[in-house]
Amino acid sequence: MGNTQIVGLVAGACTTIAFLPQVIKTWKTKTAKDLSLGMFSFFCFGVLLWLIYGIMMRDIPVIVANLFTLILASTLLYFKLSFKENT
Amino acid sequence: MGNTQIVGLVAGACTTIAFLPQVIKTWKTKTAKDLSLGMFSFFCFGVLLWLIYGIMMRDIPVIVANLFTLILASTLLYFKLSFKENT
Numbered sequence: 001m002g003n004t005q006i007v008g009l010v011a012g013a014c015t016t017i018a019f020l021p022q023v024i025k026t027w028k029t030k031t032a033k034d035l036s037l038g039m040f041s042f043f044c045f046g047v048l049l050w051l052i053y054g055i056m057m058r059d060i061p062v063i064v065a066n067l068f069t070l071i072l073a074s075t076l077l078y079f080k081l082s083f084k085e086n087t
Numbered sequence: 088m089g090n091t092q093i094v095g096l097v098a099g100a101c102t103t104i105a106f107l108p109q110v111i112k113t114w115k116t117k118t119a120k121d122l123s124l125g126m127f128s129f130f131c132f133g134v135l136l137w138l139i140y141g142i143m144m145r146d147i148p149v150i151v152a153n154l155f156t157l158i159l160a161s162t163l164l165y166f167k168l169s170f171k172e173n174t
Contacts, residue, residue: 018129042104049098053098
């Protein structure tokens with residue numbers, strides 16, 4: 001594995017793991033008032049496109065990072081919609 | 088410009104524009120209580136690494152998207168730290 005791919009995988013790990021505290025915080029507080037619904041819907045769509053782009057480019061770090069980010073971002077979107085009564 | 092690059096640029100536009108409603112909402116409400124500081128610090132670092140990866144790969148969509156995302160995410164991080172008294 002080259003240096004470039006390592007940088008890409010570390011980058012992907014960071015931007016993906018970055019969603020974890022938000023997911024945990026939203027789950028614990030059961031409130032997602034300050035999270036924009038617009039942001040997460042649009043973001044999920046963008047991440048899906050990045051995943052398609054990664055597959056077209058056969059770019060492993062882009063594929064792996066966006067697959068995991070898509071799972072976490074979709075979870076946040078689900079929380080936002082479930083905790084709707086608190087908004 | 089090939090189809091692949093168009094998909095990448097649209098993906099980048101989506102994930103970048105996705106930050107705008109959050110920046111505007113945080114600015115208007117002057118509260119960033121439900122935004123994790125951990126998330127944004129880690130995310131900014133990850134986006135910086137993606138930018139470096141894009142430069143190493145000479146991947147234009149990755150460079151452009153992460154440059155703009157870094158500017159917006161840093162702005163959110165600045166808001167979070169400025170509105171500290173509300174947390």
